[in-house]
Amino acid sequence: MARLTAGIATSHIPLLGVAIDQGKTEEDYFKPIFAGYEWTKDWIARPENRPDVVILVYNDHASAFDMNLIPTFAIGCADSFQPADEGWGPRPVPVVENDADFAWHIAQSCILDEFDMTIINKMDVDHGLTVPLSVMFGQPEAWPVKVVPVAVNVVTYPVPSGNRCWKLGEAIARAVARYPEDLNVQIWGTGGMSHQLQGPRAGLINREWDTRFLDDLTADPERLRHIEHIEYLRETGSEGIEMVMWLIMRGALQGRVRELHRHYHVPGSNTAVGHIVLENDQ
Ligand code: DHB
Numbered sequence: 716m717a718r719l720t721a722g723i724a725t726s727h728i729p730l731l732g733v734a735i736d737q738g739k740t741e742e743d744y745f746k747p748i749f750a751g752y753e754w755t756k757d758w759i760a761r762p763e764n765r766p767d768v769v770i771l772v773y774n775d776h777a778s779a780f781d782m783n784l785i786p787t788f789a790i791g792c793a794d795s796f797q798p799a800d801e802g803w804g805p806r807p808v809p810v811v812e813n814d815a816d817f818a819w820h821i822a823q824s825c826i827l828d829e830f831d832m833t834i835i836n837k838m839d840v841d842h843g844l845t846v847p848l849s850v851m852f853g854q855p856e857a858w859p860v861k862v863v864p865v866a867v868n869v870v871t872y873p874v875p876s877g878n879r880c881w882k883l884g885e886a887i888a889r890a891v892a893r894y895p896e897d898l899n900v901q902i903w904g905t906g907g908m909s910h911q912l913q914g915p916r917a918g919l920i921n922r923e924w925d926t927r928f929l930d931d932l933t934a935d936p937e938r939l940r941h942i943e944h945i946e947y948l949r950e951t952g953s954e955g956i957e958m959v960m961w962l963i964m965r966g967a968l969q970g971r972v973r974e975l976h977r978h979y980h981v982p983g984s985n986t987a988v989g990h991i992v993l994e995n996d997q
């Protein structure tokens with residue numbers, strides 16, 4: 716049977732991808748950012764922790780989807796996904812290989828569970844998906860895990876509520892538990908933390924709010940389920956809403972969780988870098 720063994724969340728700041736691609740991770744600006752991922756890189760490289768498949772929850776930033784097509788929840792079911800050209804040419808990273816049978820199974824299980832996912836068979840994947848892989852695995856020839864992309868609309872209003880995201884996580888966990896193959900599966904939530912990229916409040920950081928959010932992933936996840944959109948907007952800036960994707964990860968873990976590692980650093984680009992590793996406490 717497939718097992719959901721851990722949840723990881725991380726910001727997916729494009730600048731971190733640039734730093735890795737251009738060999739700048741040891742520079743003064745980047746060093747403390749990447750230092751916070753060293754623990755996880757070591758942990759995930761151990762055979763007992765290495766997932767066969769990562770269900771990678773992210774948002775597309777007008778690369779694959781635009782105002783013509785706005786799926787709230789989409790799942791990539793193709794065999795592979797190319798890195799998107801976000802204006803500077805595609806990132807020099809490996810093609811993302813899916814476990815398509817598993818992805819179709821998750822789609823079927825979620826849809827029959829009344830979560831009507833959009834099935835995507837052709838999609839380029841942008842920094843939202845490739846930067847988390849880069850910070851965790853560096854620059855390999857091929858990504859060492861299969862990836863099931865789950866894309867969430869957090870760009871164009873109306874975006875899903877945190878509680879809806881949590882419930883999708885629960886549905887994904889049921890799908891994993893129903894899969895007969897023996898797979899070690901992780902779920903990753905990406906985006907955040909507090910950030911606003913444009914307008915008069917550009918550069919807004921709310922360390923206190925972010926810290927409470929990180930704390931409550933273990934201490935009081937019920938509170939997080941019910942944070943309203945307006946609070947994300949007011950307290951964490953216009954792009955802070957990306958954190959609802961962390962709640963898909965947290966909802967999938969269910970029950971009590973143990974925090975294994977945490978990293979928080981300001982600034983990365985003009986945003987807060989946040990990262991946490993959780994496992995089920997049972
Ligand atoms: C930036 C873009 C993002 O999508 C994000 O989540 C954080 C930062 C940026 O352009 O700096």
Ligand code: FE
Pocket residue numbers: 727776843906907957
């Ligand atoms: Fe983003």
